[in-house]
Amino acid sequence: MVESTRIVLASRPVGAPTPANFRIETVELPPPAEGEVVLRTLYLSLDPYMRGRMSAAESYASPVEIDEVMVAGTVAEVLESRDPSLAEGDVVLAYSGWQSHQVVPAGAVRKLDPDKAPISTALGVLGMPGFTAYSGLLKIGQPKAGETLVVxxxxxxxxxxxxxxxxxxxxxxxxxAGGPDKVAYVRDDLGFDAAIDHRAPDFADQLRAAVPDGIDIYFENVGGAVADAVYPLLNTYARVPVCGLIANYNAADVPEGPDRLPAFYSRILTKSVTVRGFIQSEFVKEMYKDFLRDMSGWIADGSVRYREDIVEGLENAPEAFIGLLEGRNFGKLVVRVG
Incomplete structure (x- = not known):
């Protein structure tokens, strides 16, 4: 029998999650049936969407139930296989969650080639986050030469x-970005045309100065005060792919202050702005093969660079996730499990 250490949802958070919302336990896994494989988790992805899955509120996906394993994408090694498509030692992309081992159907995983790219990138630039950027920007944002994008x-x-x-x-x-180190990384390492610290007291003025011709595409990851500064600068026919609203994920009450929704709707109307929420999975059939081809090529030729923030040990996943929601990570947050 294989034992699995796992982290389950112990209680639903009110406001920001705390360590008390999680519980570590060890269970014995059943032996694999025909067509199944036993996986050992190597890397675990931590992503902002997991905060929504901790809530019972209506969303695009079912919530994690109390005492269930927290959901997550993983890179894992096959320990035992009862399916001819996979062999012991193969490395796969899975969705096995916050646990050290799992038994899954072989058809639920995708085999990776460790010689083509570091396997952790299957959870980042060559995985769901990278595909979220690729599909949302190209399908909804539709950038054109000479336009201005803000993200x-x-x-x-x-x-x-x-x-x-x-x-x-x-x-x-x-x-x-938040803080001088991240701003410098975005500007100097990633080659953005400009980078602005949202914590600066004159952030809104700096943003306006950086976009003298207005904003044609705003890729929405954050919401909150950043969105308040962006929306008055949107051009006619601007496009706004809405990917996430992390500034609001831990909110327990309605935000204080005036209702900004009428002004937002007015901007949409008067500037003919397109605002489109999306979940990356809706574009997989149409765009995923192109994404893997294009992104692999861009990484190889240096057009796209990436950074990973790797945390050691499954037991540190809750604290790392809490830090993610506070902006403490720097790059793609990954837990090295095995």
Missing amino acids: AAASGPVGSAVGQIARIKGARAIGI
Whole structure:
């Protein structure tokens, strides 16, 4: 029998998650049936969407139930296989969650080639975050040469890819990040045309100065005060792919202050702005093969760069996830499990 250490949802958070919302336990796994494989988790992805899955509120996916394993994409090694398509030692992309081992159907995983790219990138620039950037930007944002794009959380896995792809397509890329180190990384390492610290007291003025011709595409990752500064600068026919609203994920009450929705709707109407929420999975059949081809090529030729923030040990996943929601990570947050 194989034992699995796993982290389950112990209680639903009210406001920001705390360590008390998680519980570590060890269970014995059943032996694999025909067509199944036993996996040992090597890397675990931590992503903002997991905060929504901790809530019972209506969303695009079912919530994690109390006492269930927290959901997550993983890179894993096959320990035992009862399916001819996979062999012991193969490395696969799975969705096995916050646990050290799992038994899954062989058809639920995708085999990876460790010789083509570091296997952790299957959870980042060559995985769901990278595809989120690629599909949302190209399908909804539709960048054109000479246009101006703004993206917040620009040092993260989605925002960094969005800005670099926009530049490949000939657009100007303005990145918004938190703190001088992240701003310097976005501007100097990733090659954005400008980078702005959203914590600066004159942030709104700096943003306006960086986009003298207005904003044609705003890739929405954050919401909150960043969105408040962006929306008055949207041009006629601007496009706003809505990917995430991390500034609001831990909100327990309705935000204080005036209702900004009428002004937002007025901007949409008067400027003929397109605002489109999306979940990357809706574009998989149409765009995933192109994504793997294009992104692999861009990484190989240096057009796209990436950064990973690797945390050691499954037991540290809850604290790392809490830090993610506070912006403490720098790059794609990954837990090295095995």
